[in-house]
Amino acid sequence: MTDEKLIGEIFAYFANIGVAAINLSDSLKLGDKIHVIGSTTDFIQKVKSMQIEHKPIDKVKPGDDVGLKVDDRVRPKDKIYKVL
Structure with missing residues (x-):
């Protein structure tokens, strides 16, 4: 099994x-690489695009709210794990 760390919601x-x-x-x-998991959500993808306040960024720090382009539909309360 792949090691993963919870990094957000x-x-x-x-x-x-x-x-x-x-x-x-x-x-x-x-x-x-992130893993998105929820009651009806379960997929892994590479982070390709992120924004804060409509500005593209390369990295974010703990506590930031970020817009992330996702490959599939997600839902509020789904958890985001970083694949280690």
Whole structure:
């Protein structure tokens, strides 16, 4: 089994643009692999695009709220894990 660390939770999803709004409890950067898990959600993807206040960024620190482009539909309260 792959090692994973809980790094955040989704608080909103914008289906029209495929972006999840996430509150992070740990750092995250472009290229990291994440695992999104919820009651009906379960997929792994690489971080390809992130924004804070509509500005593209390469990395975020704990406590930041970030918009993250996701490959599949997500729901509020879904958990975000960093694949280690």
